[in-house]
Amino acid sequence: MAGEQLYAFEQSFSFSPLSSKKFSFLQDKDILTLLMKWSMLGRISAQTFSFDQSFYPYNSERFALCFFRDPNVVSSLRKMETGAWVPLEKPAVSVDVEVVPCTKVSMELFDPIYSCGVLRPSGHVVKCFHDVYPDYDELRQMLQEEDSEHYHVIGRAEREEFLLRLFKHLCLGGELCQYEDTIDPYISTTKHIYKDLISVQKDPETKKISVVSTVLKVYAQDESGRCYPGRWDEEQTFAYMIVHPYKRHVTLLYHSYGVGSVTF
Secondary structure, X not given: OHHHHHHHOOOOOOEEEOOOOOOHHHOOHHHHHHHXXXXXXXXXXXXXXXXXXXXXXXXXXXXXXXXXXXXXXXXXXXXXXXOEEEEOOOOOOEEEEEEEOOOOOOOHHHHHHHHXXXXXXXXXXXXXXXXXXXXXXXXXXXXXXXXXXOHHHOOHHHHHOHHHHHHHHHHHOOOOOOOOOEOHHXXXXXXXXXXXXXXXXXXXXXXXXXXXXXXXXXXXXXXXXXXXXXXXXXXXXXXXEEEEOOOOEEEEEEEOOOOOOOOO
């Protein structure tokens, strides 16, 4: 009986797709050209849903589970399988949720990269030899390999930030990524997408700007195992829920690693 009472008070959320919501990074011609070059075009998406209850970060797992079980989400949320977009189709039975730090309101986090030897004064990325990856460079090595001499230029806490994770995802790209010779396209695209997804507010007294969004990295499982964002563990197949608690909107940023496509 006591267990039933506890369950009765467990918060539940309902969701509705906001199909009219558009994202400028998926409309901008220059960014679309870069996403094609990075083998991400047609494999990256963003969908927004409204929800009906107050959200608090401590309730993130319950929120995500309700999301992946909601009939409106199951029927309208898309994922990529064998190169085609398909609906989620089945409700989740469980979720794994990581609250991702998201506090940055400027691009200062990247300042150390410009003076540590990863880049030339012109902004060109320094190339380096790698046993596995041809055409490797110091930027990707710094982002991926802890034994890189430049790895600790960006601190552990900064590496956890959503802004840095987004930058890393773009730098690594898709299966047939054509990597950039300079850092500028990665920086400008990261800034554009981040501003598209993250909401901020200004304190009327201090004038300080702060992030109000909560970011959740999510994986969902159905009765067959992991079903979203993909069946297999791949760093570049990812899903982030960006929650705006005041508007009661949640945007899901999704990418499926593979060969890019012009269709969506």
